[in-house]
Amino acid sequence: MNSNLKQLFIYCKPYKRLYSLILCLNICIGILELTVPYILIKLIHTVSGDAAAGDKGSTFSRILFYSIFYLLISCMGFISRYKNQQCKNKFGLKICQTMRSDVYETVLGKGLDKAKDKRAGDVVTTLTQNIHTVERFLQTDFHEFTYQGFRFLGAVIFIGIMNWKLLLVSLTILPLSVWLTRITMRSISEISQSLADKNAVLTSSLIESYNGIKTIKSYLLNPLLVRSFAEETRCVKVEELKLEKRLSLLIPVNIFLNAFPYAACVLYGGYLTLQHQLDIGELLAMVSLMNLIVRPISTMPDIVAHLKKCEGILARVFELIPPAGQQFIAVTDETAQQDSLISMEIKGLSFNLEGQTILKDVSLSIDRPQLIALTGKSGSGKTTLVKLICGFYQFPEGTIEIFGQDNRSIPQNMLMQNISYVSQESFIFTTSLYENIRYGQLDASREEVLHAAKIAQVDQFAVKLPNQYETMVSNQTLSGGQRQRVAIARAFLKKAKILILDEPTSALDTVTEQKIIEALESLKREKIIILISHQVSTLLAADMILYLEHGNLHPLESYKELQQKDLHSLTHEKKEEVKRNATFI
Incomplete structure (x- = not known):
């Protein structure tokens, strides 16, 4: 048959x-x-x-x-x-x-x-x-x-x-x-x-x-x-x-x-x-x-x-459905949420995409909550690295351990219970503004949703909408900066111990960006926060700076050390800002 x-x-x-x-x-x-x-x-x-x-x-x-x-x-x-x-x-x-x-x-x-x-x-x-x-x-x-x-x-x-x-x-x-x-x-x-x-x-x-x-x-x-x-x-x-x-x-x-x-x-x-x-x-x-x-x-x-x-x-x-009986290896997460076990370790990670080497023998150990800035040239593999952490891609070499367990052995839905991820493309569902934020944690109370919206600066534009948080929104009705703030609020609402943000403030004005950075600084005492950014203000606020170059990951001690790296991926204005800030460090 x-x-x-x-x-x-x-x-x-x-x-x-x-x-x-x-x-x-x-x-x-x-x-x-x-x-x-x-x-x-x-x-x-x-x-x-x-x-x-x-x-x-x-x-x-x-x-x-x-x-x-x-x-x-x-x-x-x-x-x-x-x-x-x-x-x-x-x-x-x-x-x-x-x-x-x-x-x-x-x-x-x-x-x-x-x-x-x-x-x-x-x-x-x-x-x-x-x-x-x-x-x-x-x-x-x-x-x-x-x-x-x-x-x-x-x-x-x-x-x-x-x-x-x-x-x-x-x-x-x-x-x-x-x-x-x-x-x-x-x-x-x-x-x-x-x-x-x-x-x-x-x-x-x-x-x-x-x-x-x-x-x-x-x-x-x-x-x-x-x-x-x-x-x-x-x-x-x-x-x-x-x-x-x-x-x-x-x-x-x-x-x-x-x-x-x-x-x-x-x-x-x-x-x-x-x-x-x-x-x-x-x-x-x-x-x-x-x-x-x-x-x-x-x-x-x-x-x-x-x-x-x-x-x-x-x-x-059936090309789109796995064969009957195929199952993932289950893990328990009874203790994964304890602060003492908040950790991430990457060992010998290598990854190729369409014949091109993206990451080579990347290793990293994070044993406590902190704010980590990940930077490097455009196309250096920063986004690929965080997607590997989230389990979006499979990799043949190396391991990524979340709370001491290989992320490949953790079912995707269980893995993402512990990770909040804000991608470069801030997606907005065609529903109310309130529901868009609530999708971050479906069992959250209204007070928790509105608090997340406030610290992500969503309330700045929400009060101006016809029905405020009950206004129907979509990708077409919100600006790039507004979409980013909604995506950040969604991530803040989620009760995850790892927060990953991929250039979340690129479309925000300076004042709003600074308030978002302040909110992240308050969260870094209880979460591992990985922030992909080229913004100087973000890099200055980080506890650790990681520089990705030619597939290799370089942990840096300070912002001064970052100055010695090749920063051609930054704009001319940001290079001048780097030089001005360097005199104060």
């Missing part, structure tokens, strides 16, 4: 009771359908027998009985089908809801090196189109195997009891059906997966164009991107036509598989009737039963086609 189908069955396992109910309803519907030919035989025998005997009263009462029995069977069939479809819809929805949650959780939990292997369009397409296709398969064709199989088996037994020769004639189409199915189903899975890939590329282009609309307009890239989008659309169309061409072959195949068995059985059944080996009631019942044989045979290509299509889709879905 295909590995992707095995993975799908693992998702079905928690809902085996619901599947068992669907299976029982399918069997019930099959039995009810097999009852109709039986009623037909009895009805014809009754009419012909009683007519010959001349007993009209008895004939009418029996016809009435069989008619009521038929109506009762039909009502039971309607109810069973209604309940069956309800259960199938519920089955597909529940499984795909779990699948979507797993994809989303896995994407958020992956290291950045793995998450960025997938463009945004891959994730969006998987969460929407791809899983929806799987959902439709689970609600329909997934159950057709058992339903049509039971109908087929019941009809074979029924016709076999009536006349075994007629059964052999009706089954002559089966080998031909299998052969036609194999011919028409070639490469459907590959084409389906390729189409999903092309759709993902198309979706990614739309997302990237929307996010980069200002750059596109600034550099007059509209014609180039329109041509690129048209080419991607053409690729999608080509794959869609390939798939439709394959699926279109099913139409003549289905027509042939429906017509041939009927023609053969009616011809042979008529011959047996003329030879008095089959009565008229059995002939009509046989024609009715042929539907139960022909339907499974003729739908076989459709079911297999949808299965192959689903296989291709599942291959994309």
Whole structure:
């Protein structure tokens, strides 16, 4: 069995009771359908027998009985089908809801090196189109195997009891059906997966164009991107036509598989009737039963086609979900929050990204709360280093120990409970200003949220908003400096013992920056604070300065020592400020 189908069955396992109910309803519907030919035989025998005997009263009462029995069977069939479809819809929805949650959780939990292997369009397409296709398969064709199989088996037994020769004639189409199915189903899975890939590329282009609309307009890239989008659309169309061409072959195949068995059985059944080996009631019942044989045979290509299509889709879905049973190594954090254990140690850390050496044999030991400034040229690897500490990237050489434990052995969600991280790109969620700050610690009280906002200087602009902290905000409605202050407030609110800030004051004015530095100085007695910065005021406030150069980390004793390093990454104005401040140190 295909590995992707095995993975799908693992998702079905928690809902085996619901599947068992669907299976029982399918069997019930099959039995009810097999009852109709039986009623037909009895009805014809009754009419012909009683007519010959001349007993009209008895004939009418029996016809009435069989008619009521038929109506009762039909009502039971309607109810069973209604309940069956309800259960199938519920089955597909529940499984795909779990699948979507797993994809989303896995994407958020992956290291950045793995998450960025997938463009945004891959994730969006998987969460929407791809899983929806799987959902439709689970609600329909997934159950057709058992339903049509039971109908087929019941009809074979029924016709076999009536006349075994007629059964052999009706089954002559089966080998031909299998052969036609194999011919028409070639490469459907590959084409389906390729189409999903092309759709993902198309979706990614739309997302990237929307996010980069200002750059596109600034550099007059509209014609180039329109041509690129048209080419991607053409690729999608080509794959869609390939798939439709394959699926279109099913139409003549289905027509042939429906017509041939009927023609053969009616011809042979008529011959047996003329030879008095089959009565008229059995002939009509046989024609009715042929539907139960022909339907499974003729739908076989459709079911297999949808299965192959689903296989291709599942291959994309399970690229984003780890194999079942894969688990992280759990650690306990009962004592990790104790101040006496606040520590971080980096040993022999080396890291390459896309063939380029970023860090070489970096080592660092921090055994107490303090404020550490990390500086160096642009592109020297400062941001990469802090992302490694946060567990966003996997590294092959060296170790990073947080509270005495290797951060690679700590689940991402547990690791980040102890780390607050403010990135260079201050992201704002489309919700209220208050909620944006509260996301730092969801169980925080309103007083704690407002206190964090105050020390991060958010209140300076919050009071000017229409609804103050309840105002809806987004990346587009706040300035760069305002976004930075919200991100800092979010980090201050989080009850983490390690605080990492990546150039958090680059868009702030001097007064606000100084107040943020003062707040950090008050926090350094209880947290390890790592601050990436080129700002002189920040470097002066640090207990330790780390200079990153050519992948090597150099701990510096003072700001004077930093002056001896190559500071070409600073602007001319900041160089002059360094020289002026040097005279006072």
